[in-house]
Amino acid sequence: xxxxxxxxxxxxxxxLYELIVQSIDKVxxxxxxxxxxxxxxxxxxxxxxxxxxxxxxxxxxxGLK
Numbered sequence: 824x825x826x827x828x829x830x831x832x833x834x835x836x837x838x839l840y841e842l843i844v845q846s847i848d849k850v851x852x853x854x855x856x857x858x859x860x861x862x863x864x865x866x867x868x869x870x871x872x873x874x875x876x877x878x879x880x881x882x883x884x885x886g887l888k
Contacts, residue, residue, distance in 0.1 A: 825833075847854050867879055
């Protein structure tokens with residue numbers, strides 16, 4: 824059974840996922856992977872900083888397996 828913290832984090836991730844998909848649909852429902860990657864890069868650079876790059880890449884790679 825999942826603990827409360829895990830459930831809350833999964834719920835946050837799902838809510839953000841839904842908002843991102845809705846936003847993409849509003850801007851361009853045929854958004855290319857290149858454009859999407861550039862947007863995520865801009866968010867990471869402007870809002871999270873270079874000290875988070877390694878962790879971001881690690882989590883991304885794990886999620887793609």
